[in-house]
Amino acid sequence: MDDDVDEHGLPPAPECPECGNPMEPESFKGDERLQIAYVCPVHGVGWTFDPFVS
Numbered sequence: 001m002d003d004d005v006d007e008h009g010l011p012p013a014p015e016c017p018e019c020g021n022p023m024e025p026e027s028f029k030g031d032e033r034l035q036i037a038y039v040c041p042v043h044g045v046g047w048t049f050d051p052f053v054s
């Protein structure tokens with residue numbers, strides 16, 4: 001295992017810059033492939049994360 005990734009192979013969820021809650025990674029179908037969005041339970045989607053681009 002690489003360090004700094006969770007059981008899904010993703011980096012640790014960031015905290016919401018607005019409220020400090022940990023953001024939940026959610027997968028969704030992007031334009032052509034699966035992508036990950038970090039979602040704050042209060043403020044909604046923070047940003048997307050493409051696991052196929054580093």
Ligand SMILES: [Zn+2]
Pocket residue numbers: 016017018019020021040041042043044
């Ligand atoms: Zn928030």
